[in-house]
Amino acid sequence: MRRRMGKLLPLFAWGSTLTLLAAIMTIAGYLLVEGMPALDRTLIFGDTPPLAALLLRRPVFGGLLPAIFGTIALVVLAVAWAIPLGVASGIYLAEYATTTAKRLLDPAFDILAGLPSIVVGLFGFAVTVFLNRHFSAALHPCLLVSSLALAFLVLPYIIRTTQTALEELPPAIRMTGPALGASRLQNIRMVLLPQALPGIASGVILAIGRCAEDTAVIMLTGAVAAAGVPRSLLSQYEALPFYIYYISAQYTDAKELATGYGAALILLAICLALFGLAFWIRKGLDRRALAHF
Template sequence: MSRPRPDERLALSWAWLAAGLTLAAVAALVGFLLARGLPVLGLDLLFGSTPPLDALLGRRPVWEGIWPACAGTLSLVLLAGALAVPAGVACGIHLAVFARGRWRDLLRLGVDLLAGVPSILMGLFGFALILLLRHTVLPGANTSLLLAAGCIALLVLPYVASATAAALEGLPEPVRLLGPSLGLDPWQDVRSVLLPAAGRGILGGVILACGRAAEDTAVIMLTGAVAGSGLPSGLTGKFEALPFTIFFLAAQHQTPADLDRAWGAALALLACTTLLLLGARTAHRTLERRWKGGDRP
């Protein structure tokens, strides 16, 4: 074997340097988050000085805790999921099973383009919608939980749709031929053969979408997230959210306690999104193993 040429040696050192830098950056980030966030984690972080039971039941407002923000993010994710999951799954089914030829390419382009739209533009879209409503039918329209959930749903719709389409299209030939061979019509085939077989992949996409919905900040800051509003009061009210709380505290913290709360909230959010990411990968892996099984020891 010849001695490595200079360009090869350069590539080797660059590869080590790049990998080292990446690992160091992530280690620093996670390390500091853990060091500053872990000591803060606890009931105090959630509820501040309010008794937990009163806070949970909404009997007393929480001022120094992130519980309202957690409740806001949870309702946002559930609401956005309720809007985006049925529509996204239906969209994916249509793409994978029913749409054909140039029409399918066109629909797929739509999904790709929507996936590429920056989240701030989804927020601006929601904001424009409110401006339009104010000038036309609803003078009292204002940004709210429902609007934010709608915009977040648009943001995550492509994830669900592509995951559904990919899971259906990735099914092995025997599963795809099963329905037609039994004389099922396409709709029966989708309902009783294809969807159950692809369920794990679709679930993976849904979990991924939940993570995306929980972490996005740009959309909600234009469509109704505020600081200090307390528990979400309804679909048309403002709400608090975990990512927005972190952003707000980073810019506006006044006491060290505020900053501690921001570290705690950041660590909590990171833990949530990491768990969701792991869940999505596990769901996806089990799908792959189920249909491509046998080649893994």
């Protein structure tokens, strides 16, 4: 029985690993085969001359440019809302909070981190409906609402990575500043934060990836299939992940479907690249941490 276990276990381990790898390879390979032929200039720009499209002189029809611009605007705004709040909260947790304060705050951040993104989207939508009814009828789901909801979604990531990056700093770094007469704030601002920056940056990059791929939040808060390049915070907009979802359900011909494959491939590449970047920053971080000992 024991002898057999010794043979079966590696078999089971290899079997499940190969199954998993085969499945993911199939998905990636399928997207590459179907998406590669669609990757050309018209996929992005449609029939509009690229330069005129990039300078927003002429609208793009049938190309991904508005969706790409929408996703970029969305990500930049969401991260811009989330970074100040998240980093400040992370600093508080790592440097100031008492045990009691942490015990009260930690569950809140854990719940926020665990909430399904559709619930965060529903919250954004509900707040918009509420404000629309009671304050201003001009307020509708739009780029601003989406970016705020996405900021809430990634806020716990940024809080936790900031907190961990600060807490992981070696005591030697932590205590040099105060020993030389620096105040608590000076120590945070001039020593701890710069030292923790790579850790915080890798968290922010992961948050960017999360904002770029999330579909559930934006479909409830203002992403639409055709809106053109976003022109204002209060307008509806297009986004890559929503476009992929929309095409999968509403495509009318093979050409539209091909742009869906192209969009899926582009989104996959963006997310993997962002993840790789965060991974690489982390790795540099580990190597540097080792150098301290």
